[in-house]
Amino acid sequence: MSSQGSSFIDTIKFVIKEALLTGGPRYYLAALGLLIIALYGMYLWIFVQHAPIFLGAEEGGLILTALNDSVPWGIYISFFVFWVGVAAAGIVFGIAAYVFGDKEFKKVAVLGEVQAVAAIVTVLLLIVVDIGRPLRALVLMPQLPNLRSMLDWDFIVLTGYLALNLIGMLVTVHYYRQDKPIPRKFIVPFITIAAPFAIGIHTVTAFISQALTARPIWNSPLLAPRYVATAFASGPAILLLALYLAERYIKGFKVDFSVYRKTLYVIVGSLVVGLYFTLSEVHEIFWYTTEPAKKAQAQTLFLGYHLPYLAKLMWLWIGLGIAAVILGIVPRVHNTKRGIIFVSILTIIAVVAEKTMTIIIPGFIPSTLGEVKPYYPTAIEIGITIGVHAIGVLVYLLLARPALKAVMTHYFSGSGAKH
Amino acid sequence: MTGQVDKSRRDFLKAAAVAASTSAVSFVAVSRDELKKMLVPVNLSDFIAEAAEAGSPLERRAREREARLKEWCRAEADKICSSMGEDSDACREARKRCAMIKVKGTGPREGVRFAMALDVNKCIGCRRCAYACVMENNQGRNLGIEWIKVLEMPREEMEVIYANMDYTEAPKPNMVYVPVACMHCEDPPCTMVCPVRATWKEPDGIVVVDYDRCIGCRYCMTACPYGARRFNWAKPYVPVTELNPNMHILGNVPRQVHVVEKCTWCIQRTRDGGVPACVEVCPVGARVFGDLNDPDSPIRRVIEEYGAFVLKPEAGTRPRFFYFFGPKRTPPREPGAEAKE
Ligand code: SF4
Ligand code: SF4
Numbered sequence: 001m002s003s004q005g006s007s008f009i010d011t012i013k014f015v016i017k018e019a020l021l022t023g024g025p026r027y028y029l030a031a032l033g034l035l036i037i038a039l040y041g042m043y044l045w046i047f048v049q050h051a052p053i054f055l056g057a058e059e060g061g062l063i064l065t066a067l068n069d070s071v072p073w074g075i076y077i078s079f080f081v082f083w084v085g086v087a088a089a090g091i092v093f094g095i096a097a098y099v100f101g102d103k104e105f106k107k108v109a110v111l112g113e114v115q116a117v118a119a120i121v122t123v124l125l126l127i128v129v130d131i132g133r134p135l136r137a138l139v140l141m142p143q144l145p146n147l148r149s150m151l152d153w154d155f156i157v158l159t160g161y162l163a164l165n166l167i168g169m170l171v172t173v174h175y176y177r178q179d180k181p182i183p184r185k186f187i188v189p190f191i192t193i194a195a196p197f198a199i200g201i202h203t204v205t206a207f208i209s210q211a212l213t214a215r216p217i218w219n220s221p222l223l224a225p226r227y228v229a230t231a232f233a234s235g236p237a238i239l240l241l242a243l244y245l246a247e248r249y250i251k252g253f254k255v256d257f258s259v260y261r262k263t264l265y266v267i268v269g270s271l272v273v274g275l276y277f278t279l280s281e282v283h284e285i286f287w288y289t290t291e292p293a294k295k296a297q298a299q300t301l302f303l304g305y306h307l308p309y310l311a312k313l314m315w316l317w318i319g320l321g322i323a324a325v326i327l328g329i330v331p332r333v334h335n336t337k338r339g340i341i342f343v344s345i346l347t348i349i350a351v352v353a354e355k356t357m358t359i360i361i362p363g364f365i366p367s368t369l370g371e372v373k374p375y376y377p378t379a380i381e382i383g384i385t386i387g388v389h390a391i392g393v394l395v396y397l398l399l400a401r402p403a404l405k406a407v408m409t410h411y412f413s414g415s416g417a418k419h
Numbered sequence: 420m421t422g423q424v425d426k427s428r429r430d431f432l433k434a435a436a437v438a439a440s441t442s443a444v445s446f447v448a449v450s451r452d453e454l455k456k457m458l459v460p461v462n463l464s465d466f467i468a469e470a471a472e473a474g475s476p477l478e479r480r481a482r483e484r485e486a487r488l489k490e491w492c493r494a495e496a497d498k499i500c501s502s503m504g505e506d507s508d509a510c511r512e513a514r515k516r517c518a519m520i521k522v523k524g525t526g527p528r529e530g531v532r533f534a535m536a537l538d539v540n541k542c543i544g545c546r547r548c549a550y551a552c553v554m555e556n557n558q559g560r561n562l563g564i565e566w567i568k569v570l571e572m573p574r575e576e577m578e579v580i581y582a583n584m585d586y587t588e589a590p591k592p593n594m595v596y597v598p599v600a601c602m603h604c605e606d607p608p609c610t611m612v613c614p615v616r617a618t619w620k621e622p623d624g625i626v627v628v629d630y631d632r633c634i635g636c637r638y639c640m641t642a643c644p645y646g647a648r649r650f651n652w653a654k655p656y657v658p659v660t661e662l663n664p665n666m667h668i669l670g671n672v673p674r675q676v677h678v679v680e681k682c683t684w685c686i687q688r689t690r691d692g693g694v695p696a697c698v699e700v701c702p703v704g705a706r707v708f709g710d711l712n713d714p715d716s717p718i719r720r721v722i723e724e725y726g727a728f729v730l731k732p733e734a735g736t737r738p739r740f741f742y743f744f745g746p747k748r749t750p751p752r753e754p755g756a757e758a759k760e
Contacts, residue, residue, distance in 0.1 A: 072641060131635050134634075137614075141634075146614055146616045150612065212608065213735060213736070364641075
């Protein structure tokens with residue numbers, strides 16, 4: 001390496017320096033704001049979690065959340081599902097760039113890797129705040145893995161995918177920074193491993209709930225494909241949003257319109273498939289199912305029994321999903337960047353509605369013994385969730401700038417990055 | 420050229436020296452004992468039947484826990500005694516219970532396969548089993564944990580989803596009462612999903628949770644089709660004057676915060692040849708407990724005599740808790756009672 005004039009360590013130093021030391025006041029202000037939110041979230045979490053465990057205090061504990069024996073998983077696991085999807089879809093730009101050899105996508109592929117890293121960090125943190133004994137988990141998981149448990153597999157593939165994307169991002173930065181193309185020797189195996197891995201993380205996450213006989217509404221073979229389909233709508237949508245912001249705030253960074261256009265195809269296609277899967281599940285549940293528990297849980301989900309907000313979210317997904325598809329195929333919309341960004345935002349909202357509470361909560365209401373305990377997340381839970389997301393966005397912000405700067409050295413040589 | 424080789428060799432030696440000294444320092448800093456303490460809960464031998472032998476890791480943990488519990492209990496008792504006086508009833512009770520605390524690590528007996536059955540015709544839905552269970556198994560009083568839930572179901576269709584567990588009056592003539600706790604399934608999904616093997620099925624058929632290993636992920640609660648598992652959402656509190664001193668390390672030792680617990684068929688009693696508290700307390704004798712492998716056991720008799728069924732057979736977990744319709748309802752039903760309702 002050193003014979004090439006710059007070592008890998010230098011690249012890491014470059015990333016750290018770029019992330020922390022160069023930037024305008026607006027950048028620092030944003031980072032500071034996120035940090036404050038994150039710290040507040042962490043403080044809330046310590047208040048909930050650590051008080052009884054480490055300080056020996058009698059109060060605190062997950063009892064401060066709205067979770068209970070009927071609904072043991074709530075908002076944390078809900079958003080966990082969503083962000084796994086976003087991480088999985090980060091690879092879309094990479095596939096377009098390296099599998100189909102699209103030159104314009106090569107300029108932005110690294111952003112997908114950054115997004116995957118940030119999303120997985122969020123995901124892992126969401127698990128940490130959810131489990132009751134995080135330290136014990138860290139000590140025991142490597143020592144006593146139970147390979148029949150999907151949770152372990154999820155942990156393995158998630159950390160694997162995180163490592164993979166960090167490596168991908170650093171290598172990209174490493175070469176682009178020196179104005180060299182990424183060597184084929186690296187990128188071919190990388191994309192061959194990363195692309196199936198991306199599907200894999202989301203599939204394994206769906207498998208966590210899919211095969212539980214105790215929760216009939218999850219018990220559908222369409223759950224995993226539906227996860228993946230909607231993930232490939234929301235992930236690229238978030239990527240486009242990030243691209244749009246990068247174009248606005250980084251001087252000299254320009255993206256070809258074809259990137260937006262082609263990504264929109266992916267989004268619309270995935271939305272159609274996702275909506276179709278939903279329709280198929282609705283049909284199974286409301287036409288023929290004779291399982292009382294499944295029917296009762298479906299009524300909670302679609303008709304809003306016991307928990308009106310669930311049905312609202314579900315219909316929001318269906319409504320906004322259809323709207324995004326229709327708008328996405330209207331020429332006047334998909335011929336402008338602004339139109340495409342609008343469709344992306346619609347898609348993100350629709351998939352958040354579909355992938356979060358509406359996946360997890362109906363599995364618990366009514367519960368296995370027919371108990372109904374409506375779940376409304378408490379302020380503390382929401383605060384902790386927001387704090388975790390702030391950390392994720394912060395990671396995105398810190399990593400995206402050095403990555404884009406390296407890209408600019410290679411592709412837009414001459415122009416410097418300012419905030 | 421040679422200068423370069425020398426330089427790299429020197430670099431290598433330097434790096435080796437630094438690495439050796441750091442590892443030596445870290446080795447001293449993290450004392451072996453500390454390390455062992457961190458790694459104790461992983462001993463795989465805990466899973467096997469040999470745990471019964473004295474000196475097994477489980478036994479050792481039981482003894483350690485006993486010492487700690489006694490200490491805690493004495494401190495609690497002192498508090499009570501100083502506030503209520505040395506010769507108050509509460510003080511004497513607390514002191515007595517503290518002295519009696521015994522934590523066992525008894526292993527399963529060879530060739531035994533426990534099972535339980537319940538006569539749906541007899542059960543009057545009085546919930547006394549649930550209360551006895553709370554007392555026997557030191558369930559956190561502040562959290563309202565009850566391992567046994569009694570479901571009230573219509574006589575025509577025993578479908579769990581139509582059940583009501585918040586009834587206030589029983590028995591009603593057109594209803595049956597179906598107590599539900601852990602079914603100690605033959606193929607338990609709850610143990611399969613646990614990411615750290617904190618819960619498993621023992622050879623005698625009891626599904627146990629190791630409270631020192633549970634990481635509180637609640638995956639097992641999500642997987643159990645019978646809603647049998649309970650989570651300690653806060654630090655559970657049991658007054659020492661109500662503490663049951665007869666304990667088992669995998670059963671009714673007071674639980675920590677953020678771990679999962681569930682019915683263990685009173686492992687502290689049954690492994691010593693007794694019957695669970697719910698069986699003992701049931702005023703109408705609706706419950707039957709015994710060894711499935713023993714042809715003379717009462718459980719075999721009722722199954723052969725009346726035939727039994729399980730709840731949610733479609734879940735495919737093969738519960739070892741059976742229900743059956745025995746000879747008659749206790750107290751006797753008045754003829755025509757259904758018509759009045
Ligand atoms: S009833 Fe539930 S907790 Fe008990 S063994 Fe079966 S699945 Fe596990
Ligand atoms: S809550 Fe505890 S016992 Fe249940 S699956 Fe998680 S670690 Fe295992």
